[in-house]
Every structure is written in C-alpha cells, then in structure tokens.
Amino acid sequence: MDQWNPVQRPAGIAEQRLLEAILSGHFPANTSLPGERDLAAQVGVTRPTLREALQRLARDGWLDIQHGKPTRVRDYWQEGNMGVLAVLAQMPGHQPPDFVAHLLEIRVLMAPAYTRQAVEQASAEVAAFLSAYSELADTSSAFARADWELHHLLTLRAANPIFCLLLNSFQSLYQVMGERYFAAAENRDRSRAYYARLLDCAKDGAAGDAEKLTREVMEESLALWKKAP
Numbered sequence: 529m530d531q532w533n534p535v536q537r538p539a540g541i542a543e544q545r546l547l548e549a550i551l552s553g554h555f556p557a558n559t560s561l562p563g564e565r566d567l568a569a570q571v572g573v574t575r576p577t578l579r580e581a582l583q584r585l586a587r588d589g590w591l592d593i594q595h596g597k598p599t600r601v602r603d604y605w606q607e608g609n610m611g612v613l614a615v616l617a618q619m620p621g622h623q624p625p626d627f628v629a630h631l632l633e634i635r636v637l638m639a640p641a642y643t644r645q646a647v648e649q650a651s652a653e654v655a656a657f658l659s660a661y662s663e664l665a666d667t668s669s670a671f672a673r674a675d676w677e678l679h680h681l682l683t684l685r686a687a688n689p690i691f692c693l694l695l696n697s698f699q700s701l702y703q704v705m706g707e708r709y710f711a712a713a714e715n716r717d718r719s720r721a722y723y724a725r726l727l728d729c730a731k732d733g734a735a736g737d738a739e740k741l742t743r744e745v746m747e748e749s750l751a752l753w754k755k756a757p
Contacts, residue, residue: 538573538574538577539573539577539580539581539584540581541573542571542572542573542577542578542580542581543581543584543585545571545572546571546581546582546585546590547585547590547615547619550590550601550604551619551622552622555601556601557601557602557603557604558600558601558602558603559600559601560598560599560600560601561582561591561598561599561600561601563598564578564579582599586599587611588608588609588611588612588615589602589604589607589608589609589611589612590602590604590608590611590612592607610693610694610697613697613698614697614698617631617697617698617700617701618700618701620701620704628701628705628753629750629753629754631698631701631705632746632749632750632753633750635746635750636743636746636747636750638691638694638695639679639682639742639743639746640739640740640742640743640746641686641688641691641739642679642682642683642686642688642691643682643686643726643738643739643742644735644736644738644739644742645685645686645687645688645691645735646681646682646683646684646685646686647729647730647733647734647735647738648687648733648735649685649686649687650685651730651731651732651733651735652730653681653685654681654682654685654726654730655727655730655731657678657681658678658723658726658727658730659727661674661678661720661723661724661727662720662723662724664720664723666713666716667710668706668707668708668709668710668711668716669707669710671706671710671716671719672702672703672705672706672707672709672710673703673706675702675706675710675719676699676702676703676706678723679695679702680692680695680696683695708756709749709752709753709756712756715749715752718745718748718749719745722741722742722745725741726738726741726742729741
C-alpha cells in the first residue's frame with residue numbers, strides 16, 4: 529500500500545486561520561470575536577467546524593468561551609498555557625524578539641536539575657549514550673540533533689517526568705535554534721568539551737558535578753546566544 533498523505537481536517541484549517549488572525553493582531557487580545565455566523569464566513573468553514581476549532585483554541589488558552597457571552601481573545605502571555613508555548617515554538621514569524629532567549633533562560637533552570645536526576649537514576653546508560661559523542665560529524669545539523677537527543681534522554685531518565693513533557697513541546701524549534709547556534713565552530717568545540725566532561729561525570733556517578741557543569745554550560749550558551757548577531 530502506498531504511504532498515505534495526511535490531509536488536514538477542516539477544523540484544523542480553521543484553527544490555523546484563527547491563530548494567524550490572533551497572532552497578527554487582526555483579533556487583538558481582550559477583544560471579542562465576531563458572531564458565529566460572521567466568523568464562520570470569514571474563516572471559510574461551516575458553523576459546526578468553527579465551533580470545533582473554537583473549542584480547541586479555548587482548551588489551549590487562546591480563547592475564553594462562556595455561555596451567553598461573546599467569545600473573548602485571551603491575553604495569551606498572561607492567561608495562556610503550554611499549548612500557547614507549543615504553538616509559538618512552531619511559528620517563528622510570530623515570536624517576539626527575545627522568545628528564544630527566554631526559553632534558554634528556562635533551560636538554565638531546568639537542565640541542571642534533570643541532568644543531576646538522570647545521572648543519579650541511570651548513570652551507566654547516560655555514559656553509554658555519551659560514549660559515541662566523540663565521533664560526531666563536525667556540522668551544525670549533526671550537533672543540533674545530538675544535543676536534542678542528549679537532553680531528551682536526560683529528561684527521560686530524570687525522576688520528574690514533567691521535564692520531558694516540557695522539552696518535547698519545543699522539539700521542532702530546538703533543531704532550528706541548534707543549527708543556528710552550532711553554525712559557529714567554537715560553539716561546537718564548547719559542546720564537544722561539555723559532552724566529554726559530562727561523560728566523565730556519568731562514569732563516576734557524580735550527579736552533583738554533572739549538575740554544576742550543566743549549569744555553567746547552559747549559562748554560557750545563553751550568554752553566547754544573546755551576543756550573537
């Protein structure tokens with residue numbers, strides 16, 4: 529059987545169009561959407577399809593739907609949730625200028641903790657995984673992919689499963705960010721040294737050292753990102 533090509537459902541198309549309208553400011557935060565009939569005509573879908581899309585957007589923090597009242601566009605920076613972040617991560621054209629830097633600041637807070645937990649829980653597995661990193665191809669795409677795979681493994685082996693859910697929300701953006709960051713040879717060299725030192729920590733089961741090392745490296749990466757043109 530030939531591979532099926534996924535076709536986006538009408539509700540998915542309506543959801544995407546509404547998101548674009550919200551993010552572009554066509555429907556600003558804290559304003560009401562047009563009535564259902566008019567909005568369905570603007571979006572180009574049936575009213576049942578529109579209702580499905582609106583419910584999805586309300587679930588993810590974009591809209592406030594209350595019976596008997598107009599649907600309000602939420603201030604998604606103040607009232608949104610992880611669904612909002614996941615969407616913004618996939619729509620670089622609508623990200624504020626400091627969006628990536630803000631995410632890296634969150635990584636500075638998270639990565640040391642999940643690295644320590646992973647080394648505490650599965651040091652041998654982390655060491656075995658890192659043992660192949662000395663052979664990484666010296667390209668930005670290879671390093672971006674390897675860095676994602678390492679951090680994904682660390683969150684998987686951490687004691688707190690929420691780390692993995694948070695990281696997974698930014699998988700597509702992580703690759704894009706990584707390729708940009710690792711385009712500089714010196715950044716690849718820094719990460720190569722980090723992988724080697726983290727390997728030593730994992731071999732020794734030195735979870736505290738792994739946490740300290742990761743914090744230093746994440747802070748340095750954030751500073752380098754902010755300085756990049």
